[in-house]
Amino acid sequence: MNIAEIRRNALRALIPPPRLRLSEWIESHVHLPEGVSSLPGPVSLWPPQVEIADAIGDPTIERVTLVKPVRVGFTTLLTGALAGYVANDPAPILALLPTESDCRDYIVSDVEPIFSASPSLAGLLDDDGGEGGRNTLLSRRFPGGSLKVVAARAPRNLRRHNVRVLLIDEADGMEITAEGNPLVLAERRTLSFADRKIITGSTPVFEDTSHVLRAYAASDQRIYEVPCPECGDFHEITWKDIQWPEGEPERAHYVCPHCGCVIDERHKPGMVAKGRWRAQRPEVKGHAGFRMNALISTLANASWAKLATEFVTAKGDPTTLQTFVNTILAQGWKVDAEEVDDVALANGAERFGLDAIPEAVLVITAGIDVQRDRLEMTLLGWAEDGSLFALAHEIIPGDPADDTTWAELDTVLRTRWPHPCGAKIGIDAAVIDAGDGVTMERVVSFCAPRASRKIMAGKGVAGARPWIERSKSKTAKGRLWLLGVDGIKTHVLGLLAKVGAVRFSDDLPGEWFAQVASERLVVRYVKGMPVRRFERIPGRRAESLDCMVYAIAARQVMRVDWIERADQLRRGVLDAAPKAKALIKSNWMR
Numbered sequence: 001m002n003i004a005e006i007r008r009n010a011l012r013a014l015i016p017p018p019r020l021r022l023s024e025w026i027e028s029h030v031h032l033p034e035g036v037s038s039l040p041g042p043v044s045l046w047p048p049q050v051e052i053a054d055a056i057g058d059p060t061i062e063r064v065t066l067v068k069p070v071r072v073g074f075t076t077l078l079t080g081a082l083a084g085y086v087a088n089d090p091a092p093i094l095a096l097l098p099t100e101s102d103c104r105d106y107i108v109s110d111v112e113p114i115f116s117a118s119p120s121l122a123g124l125l126d127d128d129g130g131e132g133g134r135n136t137l138l139s140r141r142f143p144g145g146s147l148k149v150v151a152a153r154a155p156r157n158l159r160r161h162n163v164r165v166l167l168i169d170e171a172d173g174m175e176i177t178a179e180g181n182p183l184v185l186a187e188r189r190t191l192s193f194a195d196r197k198i199i200t201g202s203t204p205v206f207e208d209t210s211h212v213l214r215a216y217a218a219s220d221q222r223i224y225e226v227p228c229p230e231c232g233d234f235h236e237i238t239w240k241d242i243q244w245p246e247g248e249p250e251r252a253h254y255v256c257p258h259c260g261c262v263i264d265e266r267h268k269p270g271m272v273a274k275g276r277w278r279a280q281r282p283e284v285k286g287h288a289g290f291r292m293n294a295l296i297s298t299l300a301n302a303s304w305a306k307l308a309t310e311f312v313t314a315k316g317d318p319t320t321l322q323t324f325v326n327t328i329l330a331q332g333w334k335v336d337a338e339e340v341d342d343v344a345l346a347n348g349a350e351r352f353g354l355d356a357i358p359e360a361v362l363v364i365t366a367g368i369d370v371q372r373d374r375l376e377m378t379l380l381g382w383a384e385d386g387s388l389f390a391l392a393h394e395i396i397p398g399d400p401a402d403d404t405t406w407a408e409l410d411t412v413l414r415t416r417w418p419h420p421c422g423a424k425i426g427i428d429a430a431v432i433d434a435g436d437g438v439t440m441e442r443v444v445s446f447c448a449p450r451a452s453r454k455i456m457a458g459k460g461v462a463g464a465r466p467w468i469e470r471s472k473s474k475t476a477k478g479r480l481w482l483l484g485v486d487g488i489k490t491h492v493l494g495l496l497a498k499v500g501a502v503r504f505s506d507d508l509p510g511e512w513f514a515q516v517a518s519e520r521l522v523v524r525y526v527k528g529m530p531v532r533r534f535e536r537i538p539g540r541r542a543e544s545l546d547c548m549v550y551a552i553a554a555r556q557v558m559r560v561d562w563i564e565r566a567d568q569l570r571r572g573v574l575d576a577a578p579k580a581k582a583l584i585k586s587n588w589m590r
Contacts, residue, residue, distance in 0.1 A: 021053075021054045021057060022053045022054055022056055022057025022080075022081065022084050023045055023049070023050040023051075023053035023054050023057075025057075025084055025088070026043050026045060026053055026077075026080035026081075026083070026084065027042060027043055027044060027045055028042075029083070029087065029118060029120040029121065030042070030043045030079075030080045030083055030114060030118050030120075030121070031043065031114070031117040031118040031119075032076065032114065032117065033113045033114065033116065033117035040117075043076065043080060045077070046072070046073060046272075046298070047272055047273050047275060048072070048224050048272070048275065048277070048290075048292055048296065049072075049073065049077050051222075051277045051290075052064065052066060052077060052288075052290050053077060053080065053081065055288040055290075056081045056084075056197070056199055057081070057084060058288075059195060060286070061197075061286055061287070061288050062196060062197065062198065062286045062287065063197075063198045063199075063200070063215075063219070063286065063287040063288070064197075064198070064199045064200070064287075064288050064289075064290075065200045065201070065212065065215040065216050065219050065287070065288070065289040065290070066199075066200070066201040066202075066212075066289075066290045066291075066292075067202070067203075067204060067212050067213065067216045067289075067290070067291040067292070067330050068201055068202070068203055068292060068330055069203060069292065069293050069294040069297075069327055069328050069329065069330040070203065070294065070327045070328070071294050071297045071299050071301065071302045072292060072294065072297055074169075074201050075106070075110055075169070076110070076114075078167055078169060078199070078201065079110050079111055079114050080114075081167070081199065082095070082111070082147070082167065083114070083115065083118065083121050085145070085165055086121070086124050086125065086142055086145065086147070087120060087121060087124065090142060090143060090144030090145035091144070091145045091163075091164040091165050091193075092145055092146050092148075092161065092162060092163040092164055092165070093145060093146065093147045093148070093163060093164070093165040093166075093167065094147075094148050094149075094150060094158075094161055094163040094165070094166050094167070094186065094189060095147070095148070095149045095150070095167040095168075095169070096150055096151075096152055096158075096166065096167070096168045096169070096174075096182065096183075096186045097149065097150075097151060097152065097169050097170065098151065098152050098153065098170050098173035098174050099151050099152070099153055099173075100151040100153070100154065102151065102169075102170070103138055103149045103150065103151050104137065104138070106149060106169070107137055107138060107149055108137075111125070112125075124142050124143075125140045125142055125147065138150070148161055148163070150186075152173075152174035152175070152177075152182035152183075153175075153177065153182075156179055158182070158185045158186055158189055161189050162189055162190075162192050162193075163189050163190055163193075163196075164190065164193040164195065164196050164197065165196070165197045165199075166186055166187065166189070166190050166196070166197070166198045166199065167199050168183065168186065168198070168199065168200040168201070168202075169201055169202070170201075170202050170203065171183060171200050171201070171202040171211040171212050171215070172202045172203065172204055172205040172206075172210050172211055172212055173202070173205075173464060174211065175463050175464060175531075176526055176531060183200075183211055200212060200215055203326055203327055203330060204326060204330060204331060204332040204333075205326055205332065205333065205464075206332055206333055206334075206335075206532055207331070207332030207333060207334045208332070208334070208523050208530065208532065209523060209530040209531065209532050210332045213332050215289070216289040216291055218284075218287060218289075219281070219284060219287040219288060219289025220279040220280070220281045220282060220283075220284040220285075220287060220288060220289055221279065221280040221281045221284075221289050221291070222277040222278060222279045222280070222288065222289055222290050222291070223236045223277070223278055223280060223291055223292075224236060224275050224276070224277055224290075224291075224292050224296060225275060225276055225277075225278055226271040226272055226274065226275040226296065227271060227274050227275070228256040228258060228259060228261065228263065228271075229261075229263060229267050229270070229271065230256065230259055230261040230263070231256060231258055231259040231261070233256070233258040233259065234275075234276065234278075235256070235257055235258065237254060237293070237295045237296055238293075238295070239293075239295070239329055241254055241255050241256075241257055242254060242255075242295065242304050242307070242308060243255050244305075244308050249305065249308035249309045249311070249312045250305045250308070250309060251305065252304040252305045252307070252308035252309075253265070253304060254267075254268075254295075254304060265303050265304055265305065268296070268298060268303075268304075269298050272296050272298055275296070277290065291330065292330065293328065293329050293330045293331075294307065294327075294328045294329070294330070295307065295328075295329075307328055310324060310328070311324055311328075316385070316386050317386050318491060318494035318495060318498065318501070319491050319494075322494075335490060335493055335494055335497070335521060339517070339520040339521075339537075340493065340496045340497060340516075340517035340520075341517070342513040342514045342516070342517035343513075345496065345504060345513045345516070345517065346504070346508075346510055346513040348499075348503075348504060349504045349505060349506040349508065350503055350504065350505065350506060351506055352389070352391070352503075352505050352506075353391060353392055353505040353506070353507035354379070354391055354392045354417045354507075355417070355418075357381065357391065357417055357418070357419055357420065357425065358381065358383075358389055358420075358503075359419075359420040359421070360381075360383035360384070360385070360387060360389075361381030361382065361383055361389055361391070361419075361425070362382065362383065362384060362425075362560070362562060362565045362566055362569065363381070363382040363428050363555070363558065363560055363565065364379055364380065364381050364382070364391065364425060364426065364427050364428055365379070365380050365382070365427065365428060365429045365430060365551045365552075365554040365555045365558075366378065366379050366380075366413065366427045366429075366430035366431075366550075366551055366554065367380075367430070367431055367546070367547040367548060367549060367550025367551030367552070367553070367554065368409065368430060368431070368432040368433060368547065368550060369433050369543045369546045369547050369550070370400050370432065370433045370434075370436060370439050370443060371400075371543065372399075372400070373397065373398070373399065374395055374396060374397045374398065375395070375396040375398070375400070375405060375409055376393070376394070376395050376396075376543045376544070376547055377393065377394045377395075377396070377409075377412065377547060378390065378392070378393045378512075378544060378547035378548050378550075378551055379391045379392045379393075379394070379427065379551070380548065380551040380552070380555070382555060382560075384562040384566075387501075387503065388495065388501065388502045388503070389502075389503050389504075389505070390502060390503070390504045390505060390508060390548070391505055392505060392507055392508070393508055393509065393512045393544060393547070394412060396408050396409055396412070400439045400442055400443075401439075401442065406442075406446050409446075410446075410450075413426075413427055413430060413450075413453075413455065414426065415427075419569050421566070421569040421570050422569075422570070422572070423568075423569045423570065423571070423572040423573070424572075425569060428454065428558060429453075429454035429455075429456070429554040429555065429557055429558055430454065430455050430456065430550075430551075430554050431456050431457075431458040431468075431481065431483070431550035431551070431553050431554045432446070432447060432455070432456070432457055432458065432550070433458060433459075433460075433546065433550060434447075434457035434458060434459050434480060435458075435459040435460050440457070440459075440480075441477055443457045444457045444477040444478040444479070444480065445477040445478060447478060448477060448478030448479070451478070451479075454554065454557060454558070456481045456554065456557070457478065457479075457480050457481065458480070458481045458482070458483045458550055458553060459471075459480050459481070459482055459483065460483045460485035460546075460549070461482050461483060461484060461485065462485065462486055462533075463484070463486060464484070464486070464487070465482065465484035465486075465487065466482075466484050466487075467483065467484050467487055467488050467552070467553055467556050468481055468482070468483050468484070468553040468554075468556045468557060469481065469482050470482075481553075483549070483550070483553045485549055486532070486533075486534065488549045488552050488553060489519065489521075489534050489545070489549060490521070490532075491552065492516075492545070492548060492549065492552065493521060496516070496517065511541075511544075512544045513544075514540060514541075515540065515541050515542055515543055515544035515545055516544040516545045516548055517537075517540075517545075518536060518537055518540035518541060518542040518544075518545050519534040519535060519536055519537065519542060519545060520534070520535060520537060521533075521534055522534075522535050
């Protein structure tokens with residue numbers, strides 16, 4: 001018998017069995033208010049949630065890990081568990097979420113409304129424990145315990161707390177910081193408690209660096225199995241078992257892997273109600289791990305037909321397909337290739353370009369990289385069906401400090417090229433690299449008066465961030481846009497690895513292909529934490545890759561009505577280049 005088993009047996013002897021399991025207590029005492037749930041009133045746990053709740057309430061289980069999709073109510077379950085500790089087993093509690101805004105949203109949108117709507121909980125988090133003035137939005141005291149809600153991006157806040165109960169939501173949204181791995185730092189705050197509880201839940205993101213998948217691998221690995229209405233055999237419903245007639249995803253159904261019978265959606269609620277969790281590693285004690293996907297969700301917007309339709313829509317684009325895999329199937333995304341063969345890309349080039357634009361191209365975006373002696377620009381064409389065309393790469397020689405260099409760029413940005421529809425088409429949006437501190441002010445001052453034409457100054461930011469978002473701070477000359485370059489590069493790598501996802505003009509120089517494939521995706525361990533990063537292949541330049549990243553970011557700010565755009569091209573509405581704004585001079589100084 002090891003030390004952990006001795007400790008669990010001691011706890012089992014010291015702690016009397018609860019009168020109610022946590023699942024029963026939640027259903028008896030926790031209420032959902034209007035605005036938080038479409039079905040306000042007492043919580044009624046969904047069948048798979050019952051065993052998860054009871055594992056959280058079991059004093060002999062130290063860790064609970066949940067690999068989850070969306071649409072399964074984990075946040076409500078987490079808040080119910082929190083309420084159970086506050087009301088029945090008060091202790092120092094820490095909730096760790098990815099960002100400060102996540103923390104505030106969790107308290108304001110979930111915790112406070114649920115506590116207020118539940119008669120057994122009302123006022124509990126308003127008590128300051130007899131020491132007034134201690135409560136804040138993210139720090140509450142209650143009789144016998146406290147609740148701290150902390151953002152993983154500010155892990156220095158973890159230093160001041162020792163906690164018995166640790167709740168971690170969206171672990172895969174957390175990144176290593178200068179302080180270290182926030183998950184490890186948070187767990188260290190529980191070491192002084194022999195009866196600690198660590199609850200981790202997350203939708204997985206990348207297979208090779210997922211926190212929640214690693215935690216689940218160390219658990220007893222439970223899966224939820226449902227019985228077949230025909231043969232009675234129990235199976236986990238997986239995506240390969242969801243089938244539909246060709247071209248008719250709205251007729252999706254489940255096929256039993258044991259007997260092969262076709263099972264319609266109407267049977268799902270009964271199957272899920274009779275389902276069971278099965279531990280694949282029952283020898284593991286003290287760590288309950290649960291994995292489920294949205295295929296067992298009984299919500300109307302998670303029917304097999306709707307999920308099949310979502311898949312058909314998403315499968316053509318690696319980005320949307322990853323979202324489906326992560327949020328619906330609760331699986332980590334694996335990039336098909338870690339490095340791209342530039343020779344193979346160049347060999348697939350086709351005869352089109354700015355002088356022969358493909359008819360499918362209805363939108364053009366540009367990405368401009370700023371170098372000390374030149375500007376480099378890649379132009380991408382976008383089609384309604386998601387096809388991407390690398391149309392051209394232009395180099396504008398000149399010092400970025402020289403006005404003539406920017407005047408020449410402006411001329412290119414205003415250029416219109418013949419379109420097969422008979423009209424002319426130009427650049428709809430562009431992002432110019434402003435990440436270099438030396439040229440940032442010049443780039444921003446060029447873009448500011450052209451903002452109405454969607455000419456934007458962009459700065460790349462590493463980590464899990466939106467592909468493009470407006471910076472909250474404004475420079476003296478104008479505003480920056482922040483680009484989530486790691487996410488876009490991952491998207492580019494997926495596109496380049498998929499034959500036909502990007503079509504290349506034979507006007508592109510050979511060096512362009514070498515540069516667009518100049519970085520490879522690797523996993524490095526930083527302070528014991530696996531981190532995905534892009535590293536430059538020795539001896540290669542990366543201007544083309546950067547330009548492509550900027551051009552893809554530019555596309556994200558556009559909302560395109562494809563039918564209207566095609567009609568505009570046919571009618572020649574887009575023929576005229578945008579006019580420069582007239583400079584109005586005042587006579588006041590005269």
